[in-house]
Amino acid sequence: MEPLRRMRLMAVQLALTLTVAAGGVAFLFDKTVALGLLMGGVAGVVAFWIVAVWTEKLATRSKRGVYFLTVRWSLIRLGIYAVTLWRAYLLDRETMRGLFAAAVGLFIIRLVVVFLGLTGLDLKQGE
Numbered sequence: 019m020e021p022l023r024r025m026r027l028m029a030v031q032l033a034l035t036l037t038v039a040a041g042g043v044a045f046l047f048d049k050t051v052a053l054g055l056l057m058g059g060v061a062g063v064v065a066f067w068i069v070a071v072w073t074e075k076l077a078t079r080s081k082r083g084v085y086f087l088t089v090r091w092s093l094i095r096l097g098i099y100a101v102t103l104w105r106a107y108l109l110d111r112e113t114m115r116g117l118f119a120a121a122v123g124l125f126i127i128r129l130v131v132v133f134l135g136l137t138g139l140d141l142k143q144g145e
Contacts, residue, residue: 028140029127029131029134029140030063033127036059036126044119053106054115055119058119062123065098
């Protein structure tokens with residue numbers, strides 16, 4: 019379980035760093051885009067954290083318990099995404115720049131996880 023925890027922590031650190039950096043750069047050009055990007059990035063990290071923690075806990079559960087928890091936490095994750103995208107939409111209803119920026123922010127954690135998977139950077143840090 020230690021490699022999973024190490025990967026989870028590194029993914030969250032990298033994703034939050036990228037989110038803040040991207041939000042800072044976006045703030046120089048458009049406040050709405052920066053807020054949407056930050057909201058999406060943080061929501062993506064929170065949803066990833068929830069799924070990663072419960073994945074570790076599912077390893078010790080029965081088959082029936084795994085199915086129930088998988089469905090429940092998937093719905094919670096999708097709920098986090100929906101609330102974030104709805105709130106980002108309310109930032110700018112005409113051009114929807116906040117909504118599009120939040121959608122991009124949601125993908126930051128996914129890009130970080132793919133990066134860690136391809137490079138194995140989290141595994142090298144544990145050595």
